[in-house]
Amino acid sequence: xSDVAGEKVFAEIIEKDQRIEPRDWMPDGYRKTMxxxxxxxxxxxxxxxxxxxxxxxxxxxxxxxxILLAKVQxxxxxxxxxxSAAETLGADRGDLTRRLIEGRQKYSSIFNYxxxxxxxxxxxxxxxxxxxxxxxxxxxxxxxxxxxRAMIRICxxxxxxxxxxxxxxxxxxxxxxxxxxxxQDAVNRWWWPxxxxxxxxxxxxxxxxxSMAWKIKRHTNDELxxxxxxxxxxxxxxxxxxLPDPDLRWNADREHYDFGxxxxxxxxxxISGDGPMNAERIARRxxxxxxxxxxREAAAAHAAKRTEVRA
Amino acid sequence: xxxxIKHEWPLFEVFVRAKRGLNHVHVGSLRAADHEMALHHARDxxxxxxxxxxxxxxxxxxxxASGPDDKDAFFAPSxxxxxxxxxxxSIPDSVPHI
Numbered sequence: 001x002s003d004v005a006g007e008k009v010f011a012e013i014i015e016k017d018q019r020i021e022p023r024d025w026m027p028d029g030y031r032k033t034m035x036x037x038x039x040x041x042x043x044x045x046x047x048x049x050x051x052x053x054x055x056x057x058x059x060x061x062x063x064x065x066x067i068l069l070a071k072v073q074x075x076x077x078x079x080x081x082x083x084s085a086a087e088t089l090g091a092d093r094g095d096l097t098r099r100l101i102e103g104r105q106k107y108s109s110i111f112n113y114x115x116x117x118x119x120x121x122x123x124x125x126x127x128x129x130x131x132x133x134x135x136x137x138x139x140x141x142x143x144x145x146x147x148x149r150a151m152i153r154i155c156x157x158x159x160x161x162x163x164x165x166x167x168x169x170x171x172x173x174x175x176x177x178x179x180x181x182x183x184q185d186a187v188n189r190w191w192w193p194x195x196x197x198x199x200x201x202x203x204x205x206x207x208x209x210x211s212m213a214w215k216i217k218r219h220t221n222d223e224l225x226x227x228x229x230x231x232x233x234x235x236x237x238x239x240x241x242x243l244p245d246p247d248l249r250w251n252a253d254r255e256h257y258d259f260g261x262x263x264x265x266x267x268x269x270x271i272s273g274d275g276p277m278n279a280e281r282i283a284r285r286x287x288x289x290x291x292x293x294x295x296r297e298a299a300a301a302h303a304a305k306r307t308e309v310r311a
Numbered sequence: 312x313x314x315x316i317k318h319e320w321p322l323f324e325v326f327v328r329a330k331r332g333l334n335h336v337h338v339g340s341l342r343a344a345d346h347e348m349a350l351h352h353a354r355d356x357x358x359x360x361x362x363x364x365x366x367x368x369x370x371x372x373x374x375x376a377s378g379p380d381d382k383d384a385f386f387a388p389s390x391x392x393x394x395x396x397x398x399x400x401s402i403p404d405s406v407p408h409i
Contacts, residue, residue, distance in 0.1 A: 021379070023376070024379045070359075074359070077359065080341060081339055084339040084340045084341060085339075146339075149339075150339070157360075296319040297319065299345075299348065300320060302345075303344040303348075
C-alpha cells in the first residue's frame with residue numbers, strides 16, 4: 001500500500017475509534033512512539049519487581065509471603081505481556097532489554113526509591129499501583145490493539161495488587177503505635193513520588209498532543225493526576241493516615257481537591273539517573289541478564305540437539 | 312558489548328481455551344527454547360488465574376496470515392453473495408417458526 005493510501009486508511013481507523021493491528025500501515029512516528037511507550041512500560045514492570053521483591057524473604061507471615069510472591073510474579077507477567085505487544089511492532093525483546101541495561105530506554109521513576117520497611121510494600125500496593133491503575137485503565141482503549149489487549153489483562157490483575165496493599169496497611173494501622181508510625185512514614189515518603197508517576201505537567205509534556213491525536217493516550221497527565229488525588233484522599237481518611245501536603249483541601253468550586261506544588265526538579269533528577277536507587281536497579285537487572293545467559297544458551301542447545309535427533 | 316542481537320529463543324504464539332465448549336483464542340506470544348518449554352511458560356504467563364483449560368503454542372514463523380492490504384481482493388467475493396444470508400429471502404409474517 002502506498003504511504004498516501006496507507007495514511008488515509010490509518011486516519012479513518014483512528015477517526016472511527018477502531019484499533020490499529022500489527023500488520024496495518026502506520027506512520028513511522030506512531031510505530032516509534034508505540035514501541036517507546038510499550039517498552040518503557042514493560043521495563044517499569046520488570047524493574048518494579050525489585051523494590052517489593054526485596055521483602056519476600058522478610059515477609060512477616062507465610063500468608064504475606066505467598067501474596068507478595070504472587071504479586072511480584074504478576075509484575076513479571078505484565079512485563080512479558082508488554083514485550084509481547086512490542087514485538088508485534090517489529091521490536092525484539094532481547095534488544096529492548098539491552099537498551100534498558102545500557103540506559104538508552106527509561107522506566108518509571110517511582111522504582112528508583114528504596115523500600116525501607118514492610119509498610120512500604122503496603123503503600124506501594126495502595127499508592128503506586130493505585131496511580132498505575134489510574135494511568136492504565138484509559139490505556140485499555142488505546143488505539144494500538146495488542147497494547148490495549150495487554151492493558152485489559154494487566155488492569156484485571158492490578159486490582160488485586162492495590163487491595164492487598166490497602167489491606168496490609170489496615171492491618172498495620174490496627175497494630176501497635178510503632179506499626180502506625182511505620183505506615184505514616186511510608187506514606188510520607190511515597191506520596192509525592194506517586195504524584196510524579198503521571199509525568200510532567202501538561203504545559204511541559206511535548207508528546208501529549210500527538211499521542212492524544214493518535215488516541216494512544218486518552219487523558220492528559222494533569223487530568224489523571226487530579227483523578228488519582230480525588231480517589232486517594234478519602235482512602236487515606238479511612239485508613240487514618242495524613243497525606244504530607246499542607247495545601248491539600250477540597251475545592252467546592254472546582255469539585256476537586258487542590259494540592260500543593262510538585263517538586264519537578266526531583267522528577268527530572270530521578271529520571272535522568274540521579275535517584276536514590278537508579279544505579280542499583282540497573283545493576284541488578286544487568287546481573288540477572290548476565291547470570292541467566294548460560295541457562296538460555298543451554299536450553300537453546302538442548303532444543304537444537306533434540307530437533308537433530310528427531311530428524 | 313557487541314551490537315549484534317542474540318536471538319536466544321524463538322517466538323511462539325499462544326492460544327488458550329477459556330473453558331470447555333469454547334474455541335482456543337489467541338492471547339499473545341512468548342519466547343521459549345522449544346515447544347515443551349513454550350507450553351510451560353504459556354501456563355505460567357497466561358493462566359495464573361484459571362484463565363484456561365487447554366493451551367496451544369505455535370511457532371510464530373509457522374503462522375500464515377492474510378495481509379491488511381489483501382482486504383478488498385481477498386474478502387470481496389463474499390460481499391456480493393447476499394443470498395448466503397437468511398434475510399435475503401422474504402417470507403410472509405403469517406408463516407410461523409421460520
